[in-house]
Amino acid sequence: QQQVKQSPQSLIVQKGGISIINCAYENTAFDYFPWYQQFPGKGPALLIAIRPDVSEKKEGRFTISFNKSAKQFSLHIMDSQPGDSATYFCAASLSRSGNTGKLIFGQGTTLQVKP
Amino acid sequence: NAGVTQTPKFRILKIGQSMTLQCTQDMNHNYMYWYRQDPGMGLKLIYYSVGAGITDKGEVPNGYNVSRSTTEDFPLRLELAAPSQTSVYFCASSYLGWGTEAFFGQGTRLTVV
Numbered sequence: 265q266q267q268v269k270q271s272p273q274s275l276i277v278q279k280g281g282i283s284i285i286n287c288a289y290e291n292t293a294f295d296y297f298p299w300y301q302q303f304p305g306k307g308p309a310l311l312i313a314i315r316p317d318v319s320e321k322k323e324g325r326f327t328i329s330f331n332k333s334a335k336q337f338s339l340h341i342m343d344s345q346p347g348d349s350a351t352y353f354c355a356a357s358l359s360r361s362g363n364t365g366k367l368i369f370g371q372g373t374t375l376q377v378k379p
Numbered sequence: 380n381a382g383v384t385q386t387p388k389f390r391i392l393k394i395g396q397s398m399t400l401q402c403t404q405d406m407n408h409n410y411m412y413w414y415r416q417d418p419g420m421g422l423k424l425i426y427y428s429v430g431a432g433i434t435d436k437g438e439v440p441n442g443y444n445v446s447r448s449t450t451e452d453f454p455l456r457l458e459l460a461a462p463s464q465t466s467v468y469f470c471a472s473s474y475l476g477w478g479t480e481a482f483f484g485q486g487t488r489l490t491v492v
Contacts, residue, residue: 307483365476
């Protein structure tokens with residue numbers, strides 16, 4: 265119940281295309297869903313996050329879509345650029361764990377954007 | 380600001396050896412975490428701390444120990460290293476815990492042979 269399942273494992277997109285990464289969770293108590301971006305040799309960095317009281321959040325070319333009833337959320341990268349080539353992790357957290365801030369991560373998606 | 384600093388960046392250990400991975404942050408964050416990253420597995424929480432003197436186990440704590448004597452430092456100790464501990468280790472910190480950004484260090488790549 266504490267798992268977050270992420271797909272696909274890898275993704276190749278042409279420059280200017282749309283990249284879509286999906287995540288699914290079981291625990292309905294999760295109430296914070298961030299996405300982290302990781303470049304080779306670096307630590308993950310927060311990209312965008314959403315809470316379940318909204319169905320969509322957009323920041324520039326990055327959008328999170330959230331479907332509470334389906335227990336799924338996804339990251340859309342519009343007009344994908346070669347500089348977006350990185351590994352993306354979805355994650356989930358729950359405030360009922362005593363505000364520890366613990367994150368449950370998905371397995372990761374390696375995105376390659378071809379010029 | 381340096382943010383979260385981890386040392387060393389790389390290390391090779393022999394089976395049975397021990398070592399300490401260092402982590403320090405200069406953001407005055409109360410919440411600190413140790414994760415390990417394995418290919419195709421995402422990041423798994425090893426230990427975490429919600430403040431100086433307070434630590435607790437995460438999802439995969441076996442073979443590791445931590446201490447938190449100051450707000451800034453959160454070292455991770457490996458005793459009797461095993462090949463299964465070959466991984467990339469990340470330290471992270473956050474200001475308010477849930478719902479706030481976790482800042483990650485650059486990682487320590489550990490190989491146990």
